[in-house]
Amino acid sequence: MSAHGSGTETISIPPAAGTMSPGTIALVNSAALADLISMAEAIEFIDGAMRDLSAGDIEAPQRWQMPIHAGARLAIMPGNAALSGFFGVKLLSLYDNADDNGLPGHQGVMLLFDRETGRIVAIIEASALTRLRTAAASAVATRALARTDATSLAILGYGEQARWHAKAIPLVRPITQVRLWGRSPEKAREFVRQHLSHFDDVVIAGSAKEAVRSADIICTTTHASTPILAVDWLEPGQHLNLVGASTRNEQEVGGEIVALSRFFVDCREHALAQASELRQALDRKWAGLKDVRGEIGELLDGKVEGRTNPTQITVYKSLGHVAQDIAVAAAIHERLDRSALVARVPF
Structure with missing residues (x-):
């Protein structure tokens, strides 16, 4: 973003905290998530999300699952949180033998979208997000x-x-x-x-x-x-x-x-x-x-x-x-500039 005076000089104005440059997406892995939000903060965000859900301010169908093979499923959890300004979907692989392979039981991503523009604004590692919000x-x-x-x-x-x-x-x-x-x-x-x-x-x-x-x-x-x-x-x-x-x-x-x-x-x-x-x-x-x-x-x-x-x-x-996921994801989005661990990629 820039401001122009009467001359030819261009003054660069940095984006507000938590915003992203047009055409970029924030990638938030587990380390960045831990850097951005504490458990104590998450508790308060979830408190608000559950109130909004019961008040009818969040739309979300039941989670949908598709079997991949014996002991493995794909899960999809979409939702629309109008008051937060975001909608999103969490995509997960659920593998019964994940622990045997040294992997989390829930692997995947949370995609966060801006309700006004429809842009994807953040991709968040879903295992860490699920652990925290649950x-x-x-x-x-x-x-x-x-x-x-x-x-x-x-x-x-x-x-x-x-x-x-x-x-x-x-x-x-x-x-x-x-x-x-x-x-x-x-x-x-x-x-x-x-x-x-x-x-x-x-x-x-x-x-x-x-x-x-x-x-x-x-x-x-x-x-x-x-x-x-x-x-x-x-x-x-x-x-x-x-x-x-x-x-x-x-x-x-x-x-x-x-x-x-x-x-x-x-x-x-x-x-x-x-x-x-x-x-x-x-x-x-x-x-x-x-x-x-x-x-x-x-x-x-x-x-x-x-x-x-x-x-x-x-x-x-x-x-x-998914109301819980969107609430935490929205809070993360608002403080992206607080962590150097957040990656920003052109998209």
């Missing part, structure tokens, strides 16, 4: 639903989401103890060494049942196809974030949890179609639609009640929603 969403739900005196956190699983939930939940509750369970004791010990060493009190549980015993907050972060958590292990006053099972073929807890708890979802429409725990409860008549107490956004805006006494069991069923 854990941030659980933290938003935990802040809204868990008892204020909750201090112990149980994590089932030791993958990517386990690590990020161990970062996020202590930002909204004063966690002093972490209880970890995974199928491999060796991997669990290594996870503790790498990611939980800053906690003074860490328990590697011998079973999932032992892990959730006396825990105030429970996060399930596996891709289990059958339940790893039995409803009769739960205790009064606990809060659960059901995170790992995001398709009808995955399930971390029995459908009985819906009627037993105050059960909240990120998006009612999507959960009714794709949340395996909820579908099982409805299909077997263990619960009715009224047992879905509301969306997290409705709770945050005071449209529905959350926890009403300290003995209730509360549940947040997280499928993940």
Whole structure:
């Protein structure tokens, strides 16, 4: 951009922070993303996104998946967030054996578009984005639903989401103890060494049942196809974030949890179609639609009640929603000039 005086001199004016020169796209990898936005900031952006979603200000169809071969799928998640000025789509490959190959379970990109011009303005590495926004969403739900005196956190699983939930939940509750369970004791010990060493009190549980015993907050972060958590292990006053099972073929807890708890979802429409725990409860008549107490956004805006006494069991069923991706991606776009790690390429 330039300004011209009465003479022939041209004065260059740098673009405003967060803007890109015409014909260029920002490429944001995991390192740049971490440089641009913290977990604490992401929690606040996700809080706002869930309110906007429940208010009807974000349009998004259900995620679409196509099988590639046994154990591999392509997922597409489009959305339009009018208030932010952006729309976008997240493209993911979902491979069951990703961990065996030393790769993230969600690989792909988030494409962010300007609503006014239709231009692609940023391409963001989707694995890092998904880890960040998913854990941030659980933290938003935990802040809204868990008892204020909750201090112990149980994590089932030791993958990517386990690590990020161990970062996020202590930002909204004063966690002093972490209880970890995974199928491999060796991997669990290594996870503790790498990611939980800053906690003074860490328990590697011998079973999932032992892990959730006396825990105030429970996060399930596996891709289990059958339940790893039995409803009769739960205790009064606990809060659960059901995170790992995001398709009808995955399930971390029995459908009985819906009627037993105050059960909240990120998006009612999507959960009714794709949340395996909820579908099982409805299909077997263990619960009715009224047992879905509301969306997290409705709770945050005071449209529905959350926890009403300290003995209730509360549940947040997280499928993940593109509203969360767009919210974080939009925030990243507005601060692109803050990181030298952002690449800018002609396009």
